[in-house]
Amino acid sequence: MALMSTCVNSVGSIISQQQYLHTQRKNNSWLSFSYTKRKNSVIAKSKSINSEIDFSDPHWKQKFQEDFENRFNLPHFNDVFDDVKPIPTTFYLQKRSSQNGYVNDDDRALLKVIKYSSPASAGAECIDPDCSWVEQWVHRAGPRMQIYFEPEKVKAGIVTCGGLCPGLNDVIRQIVLTLEVYGVKNIIGIQYGYRGFFEESLPEIPLSRQVVQNINLAGGSLLGVSRGGANINEIVDSIQARSIDMLFILGGDGTHAGANAIHNECRKRKMKVSVVGVPKTIDNDILLMDKTFGFDTAVEEAQRAINSAYIEARSAYHGIGLVKLMGRSSGFIAMQASLASGQIDVCLIPEVPFKLGGSYGVLRHLEHLIQTKGSAVVCIAEGAGQDLLEKSNARDASGNAKLGDIGVHIQQQIRKHFKEIDVHADLKYIDPTYMIRACRANASDAILCTVLGQNAVHGAFAGYSGITVGICNSHYVYLPIPEVISSTRHVNPDSRMWHRCLTSTGQPDFL
Ligand SMILES: Nc1ncnc2c1ncn2[C@@H]1O[C@H](COP(=O)(O)OP(=O)(O)O)[C@@H](O)[C@H]1O
């Protein structure tokens, strides 16, 4: 179905689609919907409302506005404080005299537009059987001409939470450098994640350009990381006692849930604190983002392990290489590393169930590979095949499920199987787990970290709080935290990327 040439607006008049979209964009509304043309009128259908929308119906309009209009709105000081007045920015661009280079609060980046050729290709994207088009708009990140803090009075804090991730130091460094360019002099680091807020043995670390100058040359986090210990009231008490005005929180989904709770508590206490998250996770399991920083580096490092497994397998008589990679509930690292290396015969991820035994199981396929190719390489994500292991309710300090070791299990099963069928197999098991995240960021991640770190500071100065920064559809954007943590991002087994991976490995369906 072709795109509509006309639309019916809320008062029922026919307008051109261009006019219509222009108005909606200006009003920051209509963020995600599909059009369909029926009986000479245009009807929009919203995925989350799950009902048809007639633009001339005021009741519907209100519902739609509630659901969509505010969806990607960013919490701002102006929403709650009457006495906040912006001042001209102290962040100067090369072209001082023009507005060029600064971002307006009304600027939006296109998160996604897909024009589907048929309802079938739209799949889960649209609920409308005639759906052809989905679009979403989000706030552009970057420096504003007006700022909401006087830099010389600002105290800024940085904290890194969760597990390690390549690039943490790059982000810390960029936050500090950018704050200093604005004119901020009081910058501190909170040690070892959220627990640094209330453990007396962990003093805050003063940060400056001099302190952070070379920290990007090493992996890890200058400030240290930790799991658990997120008592929101105690953290906000500590923020208040330390007189922190801006808090930059680097971490994954758990950390962002904490950041959002801190933001809400600050709002409740009428504290003018800007809380800005920077999503960190090698698992790449944060919604909406093209990727999170550290993921590329982790994939690159994972490839080294795969390459070693491949060489071992190829050099041995009936060699089998087995590599276990991180990925608690999302198989992005395993999928991308398999795609990148081109050396994987079997890629197993948490999102796609599989059987080990039986005619269609992994073990039978390995037998076939040994017979036909002489060797095989398997890449498995740590969260894959958990249903094959003994059930456990164990949790880590943050409440994340502690997984059974599928790598060791599959290693034992392969050995057992080849012994049982009396075929020689030389299995080499590589578990590079912590090696892929303790390293320094590669070039592409270092650039991503630079932009994200700088944008985090611009977002705080712009008066936003409860937001996070990201790269979406190749644009740098700000998103409200609840939108990115509403669920975990997973590999879609029906996606083109997973199918590409299957094409590359040549593996069958193991069920
Ligand atoms: N739902 C939540 N609300 C508040 N804090 C949370 C929540 N989930 C996790 N946290 C805290 O966030 C920090 C990091 O969480 P964790 O799950 O370990 O890592 P990540 O942020 O990488 O997902 C921990 O200190 C943890 O206690």
Ligand SMILES: O=P(O)(O)OC[C@H]1O[C@](O)(COP(=O)(O)O)[C@@H](O)[C@@H]1O
């Ligand atoms: O041993 P740790 O520190 O708990 O980390 C293990 C976990 O860290 C990760 O690499 C990333 O998890 P986070 O994003 O929660 O830091 C997971 O894939 C893995 O399960």
Ligand SMILES: [Mg+2]
């Ligand atoms: Mg997490």
